[in-house]
Amino acid sequence: MAVTPTPESLLSLSITTRKIPLGCPIFDTFLRGGIPCNSITELVAESGCGKTQFCLQLALSAQLPLNHLGRLSGSSLYIHTEFPFPFRRLQQLCLDSPIGGNSDNIFVHAAHSAEQLLDEMPKIESFLVDSQSRLPIRLIVVDSIAALFRSEFDNTPSDLKQRSSLFFKISGQLKLLAKRFNVAVVVTNQVVDFMGESGSLNGLRIGNLGSLYSSGRRVCPALGIAWANCVNSRLFLSRNEEVIGAEISSENAGDGLCRRTRRRLYVLFAPHLPESSTEFVIRREGVFGVNR
Amino acid sequence: MEVAGLPISPSQRGKLISAGYTTISSLTSLSPHHLARDLNIPEEEAVQILGAAASHNSRLDTSDGGHSIVNGAQTAWDMFREEQSSLRITTSCADFDNILGGGINCKEVTEIGGVPGIGKTQLGIQLAVNVQIPMGLGGLGAKAVYIDTEGSFMVERATQIAEASISDMLEYNNHLAKQNRVCQVKFKPSDILENIFYFRVCSYTEQMALINHLEKFISDHKDVKIVIVDSVTFHFRQDFEDLALRTRLLNGMALKLMNLAKTFNVAVIAGHIPAQIGSSCTGTRMSEMHT
Numbered sequence: 001m002a003v004t005p006t007p008e009s010l011l012s013l014s015i016t017t018r019k020i021p022l023g024c025p026i027f028d029t030f031l032r033g034g035i036p037c038n039s040i041t042e043l044v045a046e047s048g049c050g051k052t053q054f055c056l057q058l059a060l061s062a063q064l065p066l067n068h069l070g071r072l073s074g075s076s077l078y079i080h081t082e083f084p085f086p087f088r089r090l091q092q093l094c095l096d097s098p099i100g101g102n103s104d105n106i107f108v109h110a111a112h113s114a115e116q117l118l119d120e121m122p123k124i125e126s127f128l129v130d131s132q133s134r135l136p137i138r139l140i141v142v143d144s145i146a147a148l149f150r151s152e153f154d155n156t157p158s159d160l161k162q163r164s165s166l167f168f169k170i171s172g173q174l175k176l177l178a179k180r181f182n183v184a185v186v187v188t189n190q191v192v193d194f195m196g197e198s199g200s201l202n203g204l205r206i207g208n209l210g211s212l213y214s215s216g217r218r219v220c221p222a223l224g225i226a227w228a229n230c231v232n233s234r235l236f237l238s239r240n241e242e243v244i245g246a247e248i249s250s251e252n253a254g255d256g257l258c259r260r261t262r263r264r265l266y267v268l269f270a271p272h273l274p275e276s277s278t279e280f281v282i283r284r285e286g287v288f289g290v291n292r
Numbered sequence: 293m294e295v296a297g298l299p300i301s302p303s304q305r306g307k308l309i310s311a312g313y314t315t316i317s318s319l320t321s322l323s324p325h326h327l328a329r330d331l332n333i334p335e336e337e338a339v340q341i342l343g344a345a346a347s348h349n350s351r352l353d354t355s356d357g358g359h360s361i362v363n364g365a366q367t368a369w370d371m372f373r374e375e376q377s378s379l380r381i382t383t384s385c386a387d388f389d390n391i392l393g394g395g396i397n398c399k400e401v402t403e404i405g406g407v408p409g410i411g412k413t414q415l416g417i418q419l420a421v422n423v424q425i426p427m428g429l430g431g432l433g434a435k436a437v438y439i440d441t442e443g444s445f446m447v448e449r450a451t452q453i454a455e456a457s458i459s460d461m462l463e464y465n466n467h468l469a470k471q472n473r474v475c476q477v478k479f480k481p482s483d484i485l486e487n488i489f490y491f492r493v494c495s496y497t498e499q500m501a502l503i504n505h506l507e508k509f510i511s512d513h514k515d516v517k518i519v520i521v522d523s524v525t526f527h528f529r530q531d532f533e534d535l536a537l538r539t540r541l542l543n544g545m546a547l548k549l550m551n552l553a554k555t556f557n558v559a560v561i562a563g564h565i566p567a568q569i570g571s572s573c574t575g576t577r578m579s580e581m582h583t
Contacts, residue, residue, distance in 0.1 A: 005502045005509075007437070007489035010447055017446055032448070039443050168530040175443050176494045207409035228408040229526070232444045269409025272446040 017272070020139055020184045022054070023061040023099040026289025030265070030278045034061075037138070037184045040174055040230070041270075042145075044189045044221040045237035046214050050263060050282050051188040054237075055141045056090055057286045058186060060101030062139040074138025074183075075105035077124065079117070081147040083110070097286045105135055114148040114166045121173045128181050139184050140177065145170075146190040146222045164226035171230030187231065191219035207234060207268030208275035214238040233270035239263050265289075295319070298344045307331045308341070319345040379432055381423050381518060381559055383415065384457070398517060401549050401560040403524075413444045414453075416520045416561060420488045421450070421457045423518045423559075424479075429461055429468075434517030435487040437506070441499060441526045445490065454484040489516070496527035500541065503548050510556050517558050519549070524562040 019033035028034055035041050035058060043051045059076040078085070085108055094103050107127075111117040128137050149166070153159045178185045191214065206228050212219050214237075221228065221236075228234070243257045266277040279290045295308050295316060311330050313319055319327070319342060328338035366374075380395035389395050396402055396419060404412050420438050425431025438445060458479050489509075493499045510516050524545070532538040546562075553560045 005491060005498075005505055007491050010450065010485040010488055010490050017448060036446070039446075165530065165532075168526070172495070172527065172530050179443060179492060179494055206407045225407060226529075231408070232442065234409065271413050271444045272449045 018182060020058055020062050021064070022057055022287070023064070023097070024286070024288045026278065026291055027265075027280070027287075030276065030289060032273060035139075035184045035186060036233070036272065037182050038178050039232040039271075040171060040178065040185045040187060042187050042189055042221075042231040042234045043237060044191060044234060044268070046191045046219060046239070049214065049237040049239045050280075050287055051237060052086060052089075052143055053282050053287050055143050055186055055188065056086070056093055057097065057099070058139055058184075059090075059106045059141065060093060060097055060099045060286075062184075063101045063105050063135065064099060073135055075107065075135040076139035076141065077127070077137050078106055078108045078141045078143065079111050080108065080143050081111050081117075082144055085110070092284065093286055096284055099286070107137075111142075111148065113152060114163075114170065117142075117148060118166065118169055118173065121177075125177060128177060128183070137181065137183055139186065140174065142174075142185070142187040144188040144190060145227070146188075149223055150190070167223070167227045167230050171227075189227070190222045192222050194218040194220050209236070209266060209268060212236055212238065212266075213240065216240060233273070234268040235270075236266040236268050237263065238266065295345075298341070298348055300341055300344050304331075304333070304337065304341055307333065316345050316348060379517065379557065379559075381419055381432060382425070382430075384418055384422055384460070396518075396559045396561065398557050398559045399553050401546070401553050401562060403562045413442075413522055414449075416522045417445065417450050417453050419518055419559075419561060420520055421453050421484055424484055424487050425457070425461060429464055432517050433515075435489065435513065435515045437489045437491070437509070437516050437519045439491045439493060439499070439502060439519070439521045441493050441521070442523055443492065444522065445492075447485070450485060450488070451481050454479075454481040457484070489513070493527070496530070496541070499527055500545065503545055506548075506552055507555075510552065510558065514556075516556070518561065519552065519558055520561045521549070522561075
């Protein structure tokens, strides 16, 4: 007897999708509650902008019992592809973050190649099913997806074809897990420098911003448009040095100017968020939004 | 059209109905011999009945009615008239509606393409809500089927769009009230959400199965007037070593969707993601199929 497909009632899917908060009121208002479950969210930024910091903080806050958005109380699976995993930073966050949290509830797994990650998907699935001895997994982090793809593939048509087929396989599997277990999936992605005319393929505008700037350079997300199709939402973190005045004793900066790093989080595209941005800081205690 | 409207004798009418020929269209492409046997009447009488049905069917074509009842034949004039009177679903954006000739057309498969984040999903959700605008306000008062392959459908976004649509309707209603033509808007966002049949598919086999099942689903839910597939190609870009097979499957699916659109007078929106240069070319394959 074949099972006939039946529609899901949208009313039974609660009116607001379950979200994993970041534990900072400014961010959580900005993201309308946090990172949505049952969906892939991508964090795009150059190195040193705070992608991993965001992911670690999410892994901690996923453990929190929540009052109004439904209890998450979940553990997380952190798949890292860039080595080493920042254990010390995680430990520091566990101690200092106002969220609290316990590193026992974060399961760390290393992936060295895209094929390996794909091969391990059944293992990951059975890991998600078997949740009796621990909190259920609520968050899967892949940090970073770009590292899996940027080393192994040449710029030849056949390699690119194989690569984009892998994108869709991996994202299909991740979305399947996200749907089946109602978990949030967060992947991080690197950027590449933007080259050439604004009309070229690289300059194809994806999302809300016409052009992305970080550290004073024009950048665009790595892995191209094929990967952009594989994620549901994309957030961009930027970092820009800003001169805030001349410094009398020029010890820090060689040119006698006092500089400050300003970081911003942009929504590039998301089905549930409008175009917006917020400033944030990274401190010992974690990442926090700044109201200005 | 019922046979009751035919200029034939009551006894002939009775025989027709008791033999199961209740509509005029059931008399098309029937030989006089066949009809005579079914109704147990002489063949001349059968010819007469078929003649009456034929001349009824083709009032425009007065010269010779007998030949125009070939199944499915339609004059270009009829098609033109039909197209002008066809149902359209507004996009809630005047400029869009203008270039679309009034909105998304029922009976057609419309493809929406664009880079990620351009708003394909937003337009899809908007249409799933707008198809429910009641007839009194110029809408269709129908329901929607939403097939989500990417997981981008967000209930909270649909709620927002539903709320905005309701306030639009109320405003329009106030405008109508000034002309004493009130249409009750008794919508709540939850009513609108209830009228969207949401399917989430996680693989291409599921997608094929669902599209095959849709015909039955829509004949059970006759008030569905729009089917949104967001997006049609996502799962077809994963697992296909055999590109010829993929093309066959996609073409088959496109034909099914077109058939659905024709048979049930529903609009089909197929969201689709563009192919990267140097990668696959699913996009062009699908585009070739669209009308």
